Amino acid sequence: MSAAQAAEARAQALAARAAGDREGALVLFRSVAGTGDPWNRNDAALELLALGRLDEAGREAEALAGEMPRFAAAHRTLGLVARAGGRREAALAHFERAAACDGSNLWNRHDAATELRALGRLDEAESALRSLAIATPLPHAVRGLGQAARERGDREAALASFRVAAELLPDDPWFALDVGDAFVALGRHDEAAASFAATAARNPRFAEAWRRLARLARLRGDREAELSHWRRVAVLDPGVGELDLADALLERGETGAAETIAARFLARRGAHARALRMLGRAARQGGETERAHAHSRAASRLTPTDPIARAEMAGDALALGRHEEAMHEAEAALALDPACAPARRILTLSKRAAGDAAGAMAIGGSCASGWPEPCVR
Numbered sequence: 001m002s003a004a005q006a007a008e009a010r011a012q013a014l015a016a017r018a019a020g021d022r023e024g025a026l027v028l029f030r031s032v033a034g035t036g037d038p039w040n041r042n043d044a045a046l047e048l049l050a051l052g053r054l055d056e057a058g059r060e061a062e063a064l065a066g067e068m069p070r071f072a073a074a075h076r077t078l079g080l081v082a083r084a085g086g087r088r089e090a091a092l093a094h095f096e097r098a099a100a101c102d103g104s105n106l107w108n109r110h111d112a113a114t115e116l117r118a119l120g121r122l123d124e125a126e127s128a129l130r131s132l133a134i135a136t137p138l139p140h141a142v143r144g145l146g147q148a149a150r151e152r153g154d155r156e157a158a159l160a161s162f163r164v165a166a167e168l169l170p171d172d173p174w175f176a177l178d179v180g181d182a183f184v185a186l187g188r189h190d191e192a193a194a195s196f197a198a199t200a201a202r203n204p205r206f207a208e209a210w211r212r213l214a215r216l217a218r219l220r221g222d223r224e225a226e227l228s229h230w231r232r233v234a235v236l237d238p239g240v241g242e243l244d245l246a247d248a249l250l251e252r253g254e255t256g257a258a259e260t261i262a263a264r265f266l267a268r269r270g271a272h273a274r275a276l277r278m279l280g281r282a283a284r285q286g287g288e289t290e291r292a293h294a295h296s297r298a299a300s301r302l303t304p305t306d307p308i309a310r311a312e313m314a315g316d317a318l319a320l321g322r323h324e325e326a327m328h329e330a331e332a333a334l335a336l337d338p339a340c341a342p343a344r345r346i347l348t349l350s351k352r353a354a355g356d357a358a359g360a361m362a363i364g365g366s367c368a369s370g371w372p373e374p375c376v377r
Helices: 003-018 022-031 038-050 054-067 072-084 088-101 106-118 122-135 139-152 155-168 173-185 189-202 207-219 223-236 240-251 255-269 273-285 289-302 307-319 323-336 341-353 357-363
Strands: none
Touching (some): 022 038, 122 139, 155 173, 255 273, 273 289
16 A cells, blocks of 8 residues: 555545544554554554444554554553543553653643542642643643542632633633532532523533533522523433423423423333333322333333332332332342432332331331432433
8 A cells, every 4th residue: 555545544534533433434544554654553443442342442552552662642542441441540550651651742641640530549630630730731630630629529629720721721611611510519509600601601502501500590499490491401402401301390290291202202212211210200290100110110121220210110019019029129229229218218118018017127227208319410
């Protein structure tokens, strides 16, 4: 393959990546992997990572790093693979190696600090991020300082860092949301509302800003404003946003409207646990326990590792007098999450209803409310 042909193939690979065609990009990057340009092999590994083929991506990057130990990009890719696999210590080591190979790439230093924060080594993470922020005003490093301060519980310091980061990168609305979130954490709701509103005004198609406004309105007890904001979210983010709106409608007791949204969602998207749980909740509110049980059972089958979904199914079984099923599902939920209060309460009630007073007393404890929380937004 000539140099011109290789350059053309690489350009096509980059275009395929930009278009979201990861399989096509992988084929094209591999077609020029033998031309002597290590970036093509590294990009092939990145495409494997994007496709979720972590083992293959790791082998590809490992081989490249072994042949070219000073090629920082290969070590960075190994760090990304390790992070995707949940191996934070290994990710940290790879990012540190990449930073040592190429000190000019600030992202390697930033990602190393991010891994330190994920590992709970907050003092080291803050030191690394502060050094990075002082050396060059990298907005992401300053944002990282805010995140570390937030995790440490220093809300004022978090707000200060988030404000600086947002000023350094004013075109990124996510940075602006950090500022509003920090105001909420401090209980400064008027300032939070002004911050979120300003972000929404600058980015009217940015659904997350309206979502934040809806949640804040709910926190402040302004139900009308909350519903108005959720309606905007539903338009901007069809799918998840529609279910957010349906949740808000259910909380207002507007079960018919909520059921219509959830049913239409299922008709378009197929089986979906959250939409099914929502239909179950609506049926429960209407006293249709059999129908609620059918929906909660379908949702639980889709998400068998979700303890709340299992607890909802257990609650419906209990309401129908199916004590054995209720106990089985509640025990399954507690096996997934021993701290699942709704499941513990339902298991206690099921044993009591089945005549096992001693067993109910042995379980002990109860949840604060009589039913699992509604779908979380």
